[in-house]
Amino acid sequence: MARRYSKKASADVAGAMKKRKAGTLKSGRSGRKVKSRKQAIAIGLSEARAKGKKVPKKAKKSAKKSAKKRKTAKKRKAKK
Known part of the structure; x- marks a missing residue:
């Protein structure tokens, strides 16, 4: 199966997870933890x-x- 995200994108996600665990990750405008x-x-x-890394924009519909x-x-269509 093809890789969904690039390795560098996965590293960015891992960094965000570490920040969350440390309690320093903040969201958008509000700046809440x-x-x-x-x-x-x-x-x-x-x-x-x-940053321009390989990440699909939207999940594909099932x-x-x-x-x-x-x-x-x-x-x-059959009813009409």
């Missing part, structure tokens, strides 16, 4: 994106969800 693991990862990825959408669209 980050306690959430997920938020720390998001901040790390955001910083990596800003095949299951798109298949469900196609099925409902087909039903609507």
